[in-house]
Amino acid sequence: MGPFTGLSARSFGKLITTLRREGVDAPRPGRPWSLPLEDRVLLVAAYWRTNLTLRQLAPLFGVSKSAADRIIDHAGPLLALKQRQRFRKDSVLIVDGTLVPTRDHGIAQQSKNHRYSTNHQVVVDADTRLVVAVGRPVPGNRNDCKAWAESGAKAAVGRTTTIADGGYPGTGLLIPHRRPAGGELCDWKKEHNRSHKQVRARVEHVFARMKNWKILRDCRLKGDGVHHAMLGVARLHNLLQAA
Template structure:
């Protein structure tokens, strides 16, 4: 059965993945190199690796039940479910093993509403959610680590350690966080010791600069949550973690593409900037 949506038609790639066809092909090459499409015994996949990746991205982007996008790719709901379960972990963001000297990172937690109550808890957003600790590079704004989900009623101090985000960062010199990370050793804003205390002007100036830099992680959350599965995840078990890691990887590729285009546009002659 021929599907309506296919990666062989480049016009479908951008809306679902945010990538250009060239970047999408590079991603497919990287996935093959990482062993995401091994030769296996038994019945082969009914879709090519390109179409399977596009199906997973479409599912994460739209958060439709698999019964809806599966016919558009020419497969059954069960086949689509197997594809998501198989490729979700393969698309995960690879861990950053080392950081540049003087790297500055920013960490914050975000709540993802999750249907699986075994990994979620009633949270301050009045829904059963998981707390995800996300670490980005303050300079490039790329996601460098995503902690394992913890129940949403955990505060950020506890989630920072329990999720593994602290271990993933290692001994990076500077990690910026908000005031919810007191006692963790991270760089947080100056705060009043008691309600009647007034902060000196230099501390207020430091806090203002801190807020401007830390806002970058909030912008990252906004971009990542344009993928609707992070607004109401129906996946069970590690599914929400795999979706978060996969979306972080696609977010990084999209951001890298945007930054490359901006640099190219800056160095292009004035009469060519509008068409670069």
């Protein structure tokens, strides 16, 4: 399970226990699943990590292509990150957008990377570097200012202090000082920009770790699939950071 989830056996066991408490494995009408919960979660994680086609992935778990598809559709949303509802008064958050190449043209648009992509607004805690909120995907041609509000990330954060890069002017977020035309910034503003950049780099580190999951490099899922994948990868990233 290590190569697929990045989790130790103990952390993976805690995840399974948590899912059972949430009622994921409760009895339901109809045919029972051909795989136990542990293998279903591992199948979804393997799909997100490797981005293999279902024809390639299904034989590894001894199930049919259609069964693997049903497992991903059912278990993927259940692994989604439980986004934080409340924040401490002294919390400092960091937000940034990342593009995920997405083949479903119904939700994706051509973006600056010249591919059909979706824009995902990801909010992390500056102290713990854990993902606390992920906005719904918006077309990749939306700039971060619009995506911040349209994705729901702004509503999820509320009035909590949040810093961002220079791509969020007029949003009320803490962004770097802009150099005036034909002039230079004063020393204290330069120092503030330097410290701001050092802190904001933490969200870039989170993106680098999340993009190790190949589903976020070329997503073939349709509809809400890319959103569920992003939330699931965020939850697994948090578990790995907290381990």
